[in-house]
Amino acid sequence: MSALNPATPIAASSGCKSSRCGSSAQQMNGLPSAIMQKVQDHPCYSEEAHHHFARMHVAVAPACNIQCNYCNRKYDCSNESRPGVVSEVLTAEQAVQKTLAVAAAIPQMSVLGIAGPGDALANPERTFTTFGELTRRAPDLKLCLSTNGLMLPKYVDQIAAYKVDHVTITINCIDPDIGAQIYPWIFWNHRRVTGREASEILIAQQQKGLEMLVERGILVKVNSVMIPGINDAHLKEVSRVVRAKGAFLHNVMPLISEAEHGTHFGLTGQRGPTPQELKALQDECAGEMNMMRHCQQCRADAVGMLGEDRGAEFSIEKVAAMQIDEVAAMQRRVALRETINAELAAKRAARHAEPAQVLALRPAVPPPELGRAVRMAVATGSGMLIDQHFGHARAFSVYEVREGKVEWLETRAAAQYCGGADDCGETESTLARTIATLADCEVVLCSRVGIEPWGKLEAAGIRPDVEHAMESIEAAAAAVWQAMLAAGQLDAPRDAQRRA
Amino acid sequence: MALEIIEGCVNCWACLPLCPHQAIYEAKPHFLIDADRCSECVDAFATPQCAAICPVEGVIVDELGTPLNPRGSLAPPA
Ligand code: SF4
Ligand code: SF4
Numbered sequence: 001m002s003a004l005n006p007a008t009p010i011a012a013s014s015g016c017k018s019s020r021c022g023s024s025a026q027q028m029n030g031l032p033s034a035i036m037q038k039v040q041d042h043p044c045y046s047e048e049a050h051h052h053f054a055r056m057h058v059a060v061a062p063a064c065n066i067q068c069n070y071c072n073r074k075y076d077c078s079n080e081s082r083p084g085v086v087s088e089v090l091t092a093e094q095a096v097q098k099t100l101a102v103a104a105a106i107p108q109m110s111v112l113g114i115a116g117p118g119d120a121l122a123n124p125e126r127t128f129t130t131f132g133e134l135t136r137r138a139p140d141l142k143l144c145l146s147t148n149g150l151m152l153p154k155y156v157d158q159i160a161a162y163k164v165d166h167v168t169i170t171i172n173c174i175d176p177d178i179g180a181q182i183y184p185w186i187f188w189n190h191r192r193v194t195g196r197e198a199s200e201i202l203i204a205q206q207q208k209g210l211e212m213l214v215e216r217g218i219l220v221k222v223n224s225v226m227i228p229g230i231n232d233a234h235l236k237e238v239s240r241v242v243r244a245k246g247a248f249l250h251n252v253m254p255l256i257s258e259a260e261h262g263t264h265f266g267l268t269g270q271r272g273p274t275p276q277e278l279k280a281l282q283d284e285c286a287g288e289m290n291m292m293r294h295c296q297q298c299r300a301d302a303v304g305m306l307g308e309d310r311g312a313e314f315s316i317e318k319v320a321a322m323q324i325d326e327v328a329a330m331q332r333r334v335a336l337r338e339t340i341n342a343e344l345a346a347k348r349a350a351r352h353a354e355p356a357q358v359l360a361l362r363p364a365v366p367p368p369e370l371g372r373a374v375r376m377a378v379a380t381g382s383g384m385l386i387d388q389h390f391g392h393a394r395a396f397s398v399y400e401v402r403e404g405k406v407e408w409l410e411t412r413a414a415a416q417y418c419g420g421a422d423d424c425g426e427t428e429s430t431l432a433r434t435i436a437t438l439a440d441c442e443v444v445l446c447s448r449v450g451i452e453p454w455g456k457l458e459a460a461g462i463r464p465d466v467e468h469a470m471e472s473i474e475a476a477a478a479a480v481w482q483a484m485l486a487a488g489q490l491d492a493p494r495d496a497q498r499r500a
Numbered sequence: 501m502a503l504e505i506i507e508g509c510v511n512c513w514a515c516l517p518l519c520p521h522q523a524i525y526e527a528k529p530h531f532l533i534d535a536d537r538c539s540e541c542v543d544a545f546a547t548p549q550c551a552a553i554c555p556v557e558g559v560i561v562d563e564l565g566t567p568l569n570p571r572g573s574l575a576p577p578a
Contacts, residue, residue, distance in 0.1 A: 064512065073512040073556070118514070123513075125517070184577075187553040190552065191552050
């Protein structure tokens, strides 16, 4: 990946952007080095390691204790899921069985999260029973949770006791006047609290919870929903404050407010940010650490992450009938992790030899920007090779090639053939929806692609490329970019802005 | 004395863990309150807990059919 890339204009303007470049990132981020080390080694956040590991969420936490104006409680929490999704709620026992089954079948499984479908800490019994059982039966798995933060101070010690490894707090504001436009009410101390007072309490609890987690050495990530005209300007301040308190990552997500989801914002016509507005704010809030934009990755579950559609293998009934050798499964996971970590360490060592040369060769005056950045979507099961048929991919890895350097951005779910009839727009086919999610990509790299999708992709301005089947993603993406550059395709901006 | 959950409940689960008498249960097409168990919380809290957290107006009603969260009561101020 391109984190170690001192020649890019970004690096030139903001100093070394990489979290691996000596100590500068630590100083700039103001985080203790122990925390930085934890982040860098983390299977979710390490830029080089994350795609070797799988993670999953279990839907054990249905209840929620606040109302957000961008959420319709018919569906799963908007902070943690795509809009309009309804998860099948699992009991703690079912969640434990499912986790053990997936972790036995998929040795890459390394992180188990509880993020909903409501709020993890509005369901403390279910959440902590699940964690407790897994701590006992699969102690190698890292645990994480997501919360709106209202109940955090109360449960911080329990979170620490179960060795929960990282916590994501959704913080949309630190100013209660702004909060009053986002949260109509909260449930607090056995009553419903509305108006500004609700946001005062919520904000105070979130900030206190953040501080308490940091004190205990637990990694804290902050998510924010960008709501133009309400908190967009304010989020820079949020970013500054949460970082100063020790959050290692601030991740800005767009408001999604389709009228048909029936949210307050959807009904009042509150718009979401344009991709440009979002990108600009994300860049500002991303800080000095060059880490993955993580939210989509984390929503994917391990069952889908490995490319094949294996969800059906782990239905509640099938899982209940499985006989699992938990100890043997854990040994397999631990062994695999050791192998992967050893490979990464070797790669890292090799890379550390490079920068001196790159720096030495770098001209005194930076060269004019050569060719623009190009995004490419890759159909991959392994995360390393271009090894999937376009039509079989459940998710696409999106890469950006900038000045010949390939950087992984995120994983995006492909549209699925839907089961239910009523939540599925008839006019928009699955293919069209998949293409829409890839609209910012110019190339899609896959092992094969059918004739119909080929035509539709081209019509959408996305060029399918099967020339590099079974090649390494990074090498192929770099080669494709170089070919585009040589053909003069990168001199001008991409023709049309597409929004499907 | 008992409250009742009626049509319109979105099965969000919020009320269920709060009930001091485990009167609320998951059911189809929507959650229900066991009238024999429900005390309207008078013995435990200042206000019925299920109605204090329910995000949907009009779906929790008293014995007269009067909603505890009447129309407009949960909407954000305009
Ligand atoms: S009013 Fe109180 S006792 Fe009755 S169902 Fe609601 S929470 Fe339970
Ligand atoms: S809180 Fe209201 S909407 Fe949610 S399950 Fe209970 S009665 Fe239904």
